[in-house]
Amino acid sequence: MEIQHYSNKKSFYPTFSAGVTKAILKEIENTDTISISNKLLKNGISSDFNNNKTIAWCCNKVIELIEHINKKYKMNFALPKGIFVKDFENLNIDDTKTRAFCNLRPFELYKSSEEVVPSRTIFFNNFETLKQNLSPENRFFYDWKNIDEISDLTYDIKHSPTDFFLDTFFHEFAHAIHETRLINKLGPNKLSKQLDLIETTKNVQNYRQKYGDRVKQICDYALQNQLEAVACDMSKTITESLDKNTIHPNKQPFIDTAFEKLFFWQPKRIKIPVYSDEERPLIEIIRSFWNGDFQ
Numbered sequence: 001m002e003i004q005h006y007s008n009k010k011s012f013y014p015t016f017s018a019g020v021t022k023a024i025l026k027e028i029e030n031t032d033t034i035s036i037s038n039k040l041l042k043n044g045i046s047s048d049f050n051n052n053k054t055i056a057w058c059c060n061k062v063i064e065l066i067e068h069i070n071k072k073y074k075m076n077f078a079l080p081k082g083i084f085v086k087d088f089e090n091l092n093i094d095d096t097k098t099r100a101f102c103n104l105r106p107f108e109l110y111k112s113s114e115e116v117v118p119s120r121t122i123f124f125n126n127f128e129t130l131k132q133n134l135s136p137e138n139r140f141f142y143d144w145k146n147i148d149e150i151s152d153l154t155y156d157i158k159h160s161p162t163d164f165f166l167d168t169f170f171h172e173f174a175h176a177i178h179e180t181r182l183i184n185k186l187g188p189n190k191l192s193k194q195l196d197l198i199e200t201t202k203n204v205q206n207y208r209q210k211y212g213d214r215v216k217q218i219c220d221y222a223l224q225n226q227l228e229a230v231a232c233d234m235s236k237t238i239t240e241s242l243d244k245n246t247i248h249p250n251k252q253p254f255i256d257t258a259f260e261k262l263f264f265w266q267p268k269r270i271k272i273p274v275y276s277d278e279e280r281p282l283i284e285i286i287r288s289f290w291n292g293d294f295q
């Protein structure tokens, strides 16, 4: 997920419309990132928030929420293997302006070392180098403290499906959840082949041609590829179920969504018709991708 095309929006000011309340700001201010890292380690998640309190608070909140969803709605959503805040200029990635990503394959991520980072590790960009070359006005959008305004902006340019401030976090965690599901369903070798295919230009062209008109109802970013469509839709689904004051679901988030658990004997499942590509409704498109069928 990245921010761009924003430089013509000079009159952006705090609106608190993305859900960050004064109480949340206070909690973020009092966040001890080391104690959150220690807590996550007990769950098997390595992390280094680089003292970024906003990212640490938001990740902790999303993890609490996923644990709640798992317990209450029996969803078995997996957590990422690690969470790190880095200056993306120091990473072996093409797009160093991106805000965050979840790596789907193990790779040598750091320019300075040969360490292999395992898949399903989430990275957030602290934009240290990038910020140095920006005017104070533009720097605003690269400072995570301004997550409320940044969320409004990314929603405004259709880069995210909701303007809720946890959207970026739900999105990256959704990638880790989805990939774990795919490994369990397809196995690592078949998944690796699928990932090779998904990344090809031909796949992206076919995907947009077949389903672009429907997936862009989620947001424009969902047009990137099938995996992004799932991550955007899952973030939207969870956000829409939340009571924005408690940041807890006020209903079962997944009924009548692509992520609902449907068992073979359930009438709902039996009634899913076989659609042609042109007729397939959005929910069934996302359900196929969620289940590892990317055609």
Ligand SMILES: [Zn+2]
Binding pocket: 001, 171, 172, 175, 228, 231
């Ligand atoms: Zn993504």
